[in-house]
Amino acid sequence: MKRIAILGSTGSIGRSTLSVVESYPERFQVTTLAAGNNVELAFEQAVRWKPRLVSSAKEEDAAALSKRLRAAGLAEVEVVHGAAGTVRVATHPEVDFVVSAIVGVSGLEATYEAVRAGKTVGLANKECLVVAGELITAEARKQGKPLLPIDSEHNAVHQCLRGGRMDEVERIWLTASGGPFLKTPKAEFASISVQQALNHPTWKMGKRITIDSATLMNKGFEVIEACRLFNVPPQQVQVVVHPQSTIHSLVEFVDGSILAQISVTDMRLPILYALTYPERIPSDLRFAISDLRHLDFCPPDMAKFPCLHLAYEAAATGGAKTIALNAADEVAVAAFLEEQIGFEDIPRIIEETMTATPAGHLESIQGVLKLDAEARLLASEITKQHTRKGSPVRAIS
Amino acid sequence: MKRIAILGSTGSIGRSTLSVVESYPERFQVTTLAAGNNVELAFEQAVRWKPRLVSSAKEEDAAALSKRLRAAGLAEVEVVHGAAGTVRVATHPEVDFVVSAIVGVSGLEATYEAVRAGKTVGLANKECLVVAGELITAEARKQGKPLLPIDSEHNAVHQCLRGGRMDEVERIWLTASGGPFLKTPKAEFASISVQQALNHPTWKMGKRITIDSATLMNKGFEVIEACRLFNVPPQQVQVVVHPQSTIHSLVEFVDGSILAQISVTDMRLPILYALTYPERIPSDLRFAISDLRHLDFCPPDMAKFPCLHLAYEAAATGGAKTIALNAADEVAVAAFLEEQIGFEDIPRIIEETMTATPAGHLESIQGVLKLDAEARLLASEITKQHTRKGSPVRAIS
Numbered sequence: 001m002k003r004i005a006i007l008g009s010t011g012s013i014g015r016s017t018l019s020v021v022e023s024y025p026e027r028f029q030v031t032t033l034a035a036g037n038n039v040e041l042a043f044e045q046a047v048r049w050k051p052r053l054v055s056s057a058k059e060e061d062a063a064a065l066s067k068r069l070r071a072a073g074l075a076e077v078e079v080v081h082g083a084a085g086t087v088r089v090a091t092h093p094e095v096d097f098v099v100s101a102i103v104g105v106s107g108l109e110a111t112y113e114a115v116r117a118g119k120t121v122g123l124a125n126k127e128c129l130v131v132a133g134e135l136i137t138a139e140a141r142k143q144g145k146p147l148l149p150i151d152s153e154h155n156a157v158h159q160c161l162r163g164g165r166m167d168e169v170e171r172i173w174l175t176a177s178g179g180p181f182l183k184t185p186k187a188e189f190a191s192i193s194v195q196q197a198l199n200h201p202t203w204k205m206g207k208r209i210t211i212d213s214a215t216l217m218n219k220g221f222e223v224i225e226a227c228r229l230f231n232v233p234p235q236q237v238q239v240v241v242h243p244q245s246t247i248h249s250l251v252e253f254v255d256g257s258i259l260a261q262i263s264v265t266d267m268r269l270p271i272l273y274a275l276t277y278p279e280r281i282p283s284d285l286r287f288a289i290s291d292l293r294h295l296d297f298c299p300p301d302m303a304k305f306p307c308l309h310l311a312y313e314a315a316a317t318g319g320a321k322t323i324a325l326n327a328a329d330e331v332a333v334a335a336f337l338e339e340q341i342g343f344e345d346i347p348r349i350i351e352e353t354m355t356a357t358p359a360g361h362l363e364s365i366q367g368v369l370k371l372d373a374e375a376r377l378l379a380s381e382i383t384k385q386h387t388r389k390g391s392p393v394r395a396i397s
Numbered sequence: 398m399k400r401i402a403i404l405g406s407t408g409s410i411g412r413s414t415l416s417v418v419e420s421y422p423e424r425f426q427v428t429t430l431a432a433g434n435n436v437e438l439a440f441e442q443a444v445r446w447k448p449r450l451v452s453s454a455k456e457e458d459a460a461a462l463s464k465r466l467r468a469a470g471l472a473e474v475e476v477v478h479g480a481a482g483t484v485r486v487a488t489h490p491e492v493d494f495v496v497s498a499i500v501g502v503s504g505l506e507a508t509y510e511a512v513r514a515g516k517t518v519g520l521a522n523k524e525c526l527v528v529a530g531e532l533i534t535a536e537a538r539k540q541g542k543p544l545l546p547i548d549s550e551h552n553a554v555h556q557c558l559r560g561g562r563m564d565e566v567e568r569i570w571l572t573a574s575g576g577p578f579l580k581t582p583k584a585e586f587a588s589i590s591v592q593q594a595l596n597h598p599t600w601k602m603g604k605r606i607t608i609d610s611a612t613l614m615n616k617g618f619e620v621i622e623a624c625r626l627f628n629v630p631p632q633q634v635q636v637v638v639h640p641q642s643t644i645h646s647l648v649e650f651v652d653g654s655i656l657a658q659i660s661v662t663d664m665r666l667p668i669l670y671a672l673t674y675p676e677r678i679p680s681d682l683r684f685a686i687s688d689l690r691h692l693d694f695c696p697p698d699m700a701k702f703p704c705l706h707l708a709y710e711a712a713a714t715g716g717a718k719t720i721a722l723n724a725a726d727e728v729a730v731a732a733f734l735e736e737q738i739g740f741e742d743i744p745r746i747i748e749e750t751m752t753a754t755p756a757g758h759l760e761s762i763q764g765v766l767k768l769d770a771e772a773r774l775l776a777s778e779i780t781k782q783h784t785r786k787g788s789p790v791r792a793i794s
Binding site for chain 1: 556557559560561562565567570635637639644647649650651652653654655656657658659660661666669670673676677678679680681682683684686687689690691692693694695696
């Protein structure tokens, strides 16, 4: 019986994780949950799973949740809150496996502490690897525990890497859907509207990740994640555009063999893989090979998508530069969504923020959070200079 | 230093193996060669590689070869001949790895003896697994030595299988180019000419294998080979038509993940893989992922290609039925190439031969050869009944 903590249990990955756990009651047990702000769903999850510990973001939510659980006869479920509560959820002594699925830098500390506590961690939080990858992977190596990727690309890479040793890897190839502007001429990029950018051809996702997919920054983040997770330099990580997203990623070995991973696009599959690794267990998440029809591939156009190039630069330098990349992207995308800047201002703001950020190694998660806050301030200042004439500059979270 | 025997050194796989050995002189050494009938090339190879032992098919060739080698100052190269000579090449005490690349049932005995002698064997000979797979794989298991496939499909499967345990495999998917009649309506099959059937869209190969590709029997043989090599029942081996042959094969795991192998179409790659397994070493056999364009897939049409269905039947029963399948196919294809029968007679003759052959388990290689000879006679008789009116029945080898 694997005892599981879910950081971000009310989000999309958290709910998918619970759906996987539900399918295999003989294998998995929910031991702790960190639920965020959705108290109603947190209550339902606590009633359903009877964990040892539930955490909410706010203190008042925790008090309300505790009261409702007592009323429901579940006084044995301890309720905690805030950053410290999330860390307790992540490091609970009875937990074996931690699913890290809190969005944003607020998932960093608890994930790092889970690794430090010797837990096996399944990573669905992008920031863990993009802004603190050096720290987290070093700690995981020290603990001798695997970091298992819970996203389709890196999970695919993880599977393909089983075909050889790490020193037999020539390159990792991440596939990219290409986003809505794959075939849009560069001359039209300046006038791309928010509505156009939110109209992703294949995925329905949150707004920031949809814009990040349109700029290919999302793929850039994945390049950085791959570098950190698999301990390879950026030149060993390549991107290939594959609009059908049938092949989730590939690994090229030194002998010239390439392994590719294919599966349904369902997050439950990488979650199941991570939860059961190194085993595989039967699921009904079948991809019908007989339904395979056409697969297309083309190289990414770095001139059209400078964000991808910026991510490679950040990956090579690491440390404060990747923090600046991530923070500036979040600020610039928010400004674009508010129609304060144009589509092509996004990479400009990121580049200027990166240039203005001194290189620096990461010492601690607290240091990462400090650099992140500084980079956001800097990016906000730079964004103001790009704000469209006449358009009000609104507060950027 | 891995010491290598090549059975069939003057054939295509044999020459490719020597090309691989030539690229890695620090890793591989040619210890023995079985050369067949091409004495001129056998002499050149012996001069170039200075093996301990060379074998030719015929006694008189061996005598001539021996004389020429003495004249060339290579008296230390021992020359032997015939079936016994091939067995000596395969079982030489200084040999570590045997490449089995003699075409046809004449490669059986030496390959089996190599396995029995505890050698690691790389299999390029189809018949070893199609007609004697049960015997050879049982012996390899007994010896605790791997049988490494040297053909693109099974080599691809072998690589993909590294992504999990055998009991985690749901299905093996062999890709098929589909041959020249993929899009030909079934109504036109009766009038397919030899010339049309020899016009394979992608490969230039020998005549029998080209016809076997046109009937999909070649893929049927590969289904049987996969069953034997990977010890799975036929229902766990599926075929998918993929005209570009970019993906060489796939493995579907129980969790729903599929791994696929991609590489250049160059036999040196599976040879290198087999020779170095479980390691991978750098090669210049690169597949340019950036050149990936369109990949197409469709299910095979069993009604148009009954040979594939017959191979599944033979795979399920095994033993004498697979021997009948292979022998009858060779006889029928020869008759088709001689324009004695039509394209659609090929599966008819195979089916009738299989039906008329009693099921039977394999006891020994000699027993296999006896059943093979009987099946050929039977298939020749049946072929006569299908011979086109007015067309002379020629001797079928």
